Amino acid sequence: MTYSVKEVFYTLQGEGLQAGRPAVFCRFSGCNLWSGREEDRTSAICQFCDTDFVGTDGTSGGKFASARELAGQIASFWPAHDFEHRLVVMTGGEPLLQLDTELIDCLHDLSFKVAVETNGTIAAPAGIDWICVSPKAGTHLVQTRGDELKLVFPQMGFGPADLDLLALKFDHYLIQPMDNLLVRENTAAAISYCQSHPLWRLSVQSHKIIGIR
Numbered sequence: 001m002t003y004s005v006k007e008v009f010y011t012l013q014g015e016g017l018q019a020g021r022p023a024v025f026c027r028f029s030g031c032n033l034w035s036g037r038e039e040d041r042t043s044a045i046c047q048f049c050d051t052d053f054v055g056t057d058g059t060s061g062g063k064f065a066s067a068r069e070l071a072g073q074i075a076s077f078w079p080a081h082d083f084e085h086r087l088v089v090m091t092g093g094e095p096l097l098q099l100d101t102e103l104i105d106c107l108h109d110l111s112f113k114v115a116v117e118t119n120g121t122i123a124a125p126a127g128i129d130w131i132c133v134s135p136k137a138g139t140h141l142v143q144t145r146g147d148e149l150k151l152v153f154p155q156m157g158f159g160p161a162d163l164d165l166l167a168l169k170f171d172h173y174l175i176q177p178m179d180n181l182l183v184r185e186n187t188a189a190a191i192s193y194c195q196s197h198p199l200w201r202l203s204v205q206s207h208k209i210i211g212i213r
Helices: 038-043 067-075 101-109 183-196 206-210
Strands: 003-012 022-028 062-064 087-091 113-118 130-133 145-153 169-177 200-202
Touching: 003 067, 022 067, 062 067, 067 101, 101 113, 145 183, 169 183, 183 200
Parallel strands: 022 087, 087 113, 113 130, 130 145, 145 169, 169 200
Antiparallel strands: 003 022, 003 062
16 A cells, blocks of 8 residues: 655644644645635535645655654654654545554554544544544544544534534544634633533643644
8 A cells, every 4th residue: 555645744733632742743645525626615514624634745744655754754753762652643635545453553563652633534543542533523433443533623513512422432522623713712612611511621732832843
């Protein structure tokens, strides 16, 4: 399989339960909810994405002819002296369009824990160490279990009360304010919801606050 990757970079995880943890991010090209082209945004299923996942022209992006080649590229970003805390976050776009067991196995061979950030419309392959699902309005949630469910809030016609929590098997439930022109209002609403519904935790995009990728 050839993997199409927008970018690979080393940073700190900025959001969710693992916020602050050093990680290599591998951003795959492509998504099944939006083409990534601005002219298609208004007709897309997901219209609020703020990420460029089109093409392979980002930092250390490209076409990788094998799982071993891509795993080696990812490993090249990690501090050479540390093998104990290796973490790679597979993101996109939608990473489960490309992430497979062969790549997961190659990363495990290099001592990486493998995390994924997915919209949940595609079943995750076996072997992933941390699954974060961010459901989107108007989609059918296929991946109904994992480590964290992170809901961007508010979404038009879709909120935490619309999720069948009895059918979901996640260890943690998070609400993340939508980052748009109403981000202050969205944050206040998310805080209020978490305070009224203690099952939910607040997730903020700390990488944007502190100025890292």
